[in-house]
Amino acid sequence: MRLGVGLLRGAGPLLRPAASASAPAPARPRALVYERHGEPADVLQLKDLELGELGGSGVHVKMLAAPINPSDINMIQGTYALLSDLPAVGGNEGVGEVIEVGSHVTSLKPGDWVIPGDAGLGTWRTDAVFTEEKLMKLPGDIPLLCAATLSVNPCTAYRMLSDFETLGPGDSVIQNAANSGVGQAVIQIAGAMGIKTINVIRDRPDLQKLVDRLTALGADYVITEEMLRKPEMKELFKKVPKPRLALNCVGGKSATEMLRLLQHKGTMVTYGGMAKQPVTAPVSALIFKDVKLRGFWMTQWKKDQAHNKDRLTGMIQTLCDLIRKGQLSAPACTEIPLKDYQIAIEASMKPFISAKQILVM
Ligand SMILES: NC(=O)c1ccc[n+]([C@@H]2O[C@H](COP(=O)([O-])OP(=O)(O)OC[C@H]3O[C@@H](n4cnc5c(N)ncnc54)[C@H](OP(=O)(O)O)[C@@H]3O)[C@@H](O)[C@H]2O)c1
Known part of the structure; x- marks a missing residue:
């Protein structure tokens, strides 16, 4: 072949x-x-x-x-x-x-x-x-x-953008491991929905090359894990609203920092644990911002649709439409x-x- x-x-x-x-x-x-x-x-x-x-x-x-x-x-x-x-x-x-x-x-x-x-x-x-x-x-x-x-990462990205917060044009989403397969799909599907993405990646020798690649894909902001912890993040939120949704593929410090940046009553969805470290929620984020911590597993979602196959085929059709329009690669x-x-x-x-x-x- x-x-x-x-x-x-x-x-x-x-x-x-x-x-x-x-x-x-x-x-x-x-x-x-x-x-x-x-x-x-x-x-x-x-x-x-x-x-x-x-x-x-x-x-x-x-x-x-x-x-x-x-x-x-x-x-x-x-x-x-x-x-x-x-x-x-x-x-x-x-x-x-x-x-x-x-x-x-x-x-x-x-x-x-x-x-x-x-x-x-x-x-x-x-x-x-x-x-x-x-x-x-x-x-x-x-x-x-x-x-x-198609059947794993774009579906995961699509569900997480659709099922946890009602997002519309102008809203923002933050995600770590933004260069992962899921992350690339999030950038593109969110872009098609008019949602701004704040994309966190790990620093590396050829960082600019990756930043350029994600930007070309439609990423609005690309920052490193280290920048996520800096006070300069305040400058970013003069340009874009704080995220209502955080998508966590990593765990550990990265997830904690994303939680700190969420809007009041925002949601963080954990779908991966690449750093093999638990998610630690700052007490202040829970008490003063009432953030929600959720999880997502595509396999479970598909099982749950066993008697509602139209929902699964409908999602695949939607993603295929995005592919045809050149909005999802x-x-x-x-x-x-x-x-x-x-x-x-x-x-x-x-x-x-x-x-x-x-x-x-
Ligand atoms: N819950 C679900 O339904 C669901 C569905 C799909 C995928 N997933 C999970 O999502 C994760 C990503 O899957 P994928 O197929 O998108 O992966 P992928 O394309 O192979 O990408 C892996 C990503 O993980 C990052 N990474 C690896 N080790 C890391 C570490 N120690 N700390 C921080 N980042 C690290 C990589 O970043 P670097 O470039 O910096 O190495 C890269 O961005 C996996 O854990 C997978 O099991 C879950």
């Missing part, structure tokens, strides 16, 4: 190769499998697997691309809230092309592109037979990297062939990489 990847990367008119242009599937499907929990470099193995029976409700999917997200790593390490039965295939997100469908399958046909409807599918593989209800069909004009990274990515997975896994666990590692099959 390298041909397809190359063709689609430039977005532009959003062309997708026809199903017949795909390279033939390898004789034996291959997958990144782990038989025990541990460090991914130690426990992941690229193995040949049997393709399951198609049966009546099966869908044979040829995977095209799948990202490596922090939660995938935590699942392999055995430290995540959701763990697969072992042995398991790694990866929870990605995009694939339907090759063949069982006789009872009604919503999908060969050539359709699909993404997982939920976590736990095991997407780091060349081919698989999934059941129809585990998959969501994507519209035919979404570029490969957008499709591969894929995060900065590095594409790596599945066979070189060790390189991708190692890069995904390094600090200051600022690029999502995407396995291409």
Whole structure:
């Protein structure tokens, strides 16, 4: 599928190769499998697997691309809230092309592109037979990297911007780890909603390059963790209102400082804990500002919509519309062939990489 990847990367008119242009599937499907929990470099193995029976409700999917997200790593390490039965295939997100469908399958046909409807599918593989209800069909004009990274981070960003505070044009949101996949989606989706973003990142040798990249994406203000603690922040709030919403991906001091900057009765939503430190709330923020501390987990949100699938498909449609209008792009990515997975896994666990590692099959 390298041909397809190359063709689609430039977005532009959003062309997708026809199903017949795909390279033939390898004789034996291959997958990144782990038989025990541990460090991914130690426990992941690229193995040949049997393709399951198609049966009546099966869908044979040829995977095209799948990202490596922090939660995938935590699942392999055995430290995540959701763990697969072992042995398991790694990866929870990605995009694939339907090759063949069982006789009872009604919503999908060969050539359709699909993404997982939920976590736990095991997407780091060349081919698989999934059941129809585990998959969501994507519209035919979404570029490969957008499709591969759509079901987790943009959905998380969209929900957090929509479900906790009623925000409108002119309001502001503050977020840390603003260069993360979620952070980049927050910048773009908030921008499309007319909401100003204050984006906190860690200092680094090539800081200006990252500031420029996030600014080009639509970030209104980009500041470092150190600046967050300085009195000069007062100057910023002469230009933009204090945030009603803070999105916390980090924890520790970073979260505490964002809490101090929230508006009266504002909300901080914690969705990640990259610093592996607890959230400490200043007593004054609770007593005098009555700030709300909330959490969000996309997996739980999707479970909660089990009987309301229209809400999930509606959100995907909204995000696809933003992609079409050029208001939402894929995060900065590095594409790596599945066979070189060790390189991708190692890069995904390094600090200051600022690029999502995407396995291409
Ligand atoms: N709750 C949910 O539903 C949900 C959904 C999606 C993602 N998440 C979580 O959100 C987080 C980000 O996911 P992602 O896919 O967007 O990640 P990503 O694209 O891989 O980015 C990781 C981010 O974490 C930052 N980071 C890493 N170590 C850090 C540390 N010690 N202190 C501060 N920042 C650090 C990185 O900044 P540098 O460039 O400075 O290294 C980068 O901004 C993960 O914890 C993930 O599990 C949660």
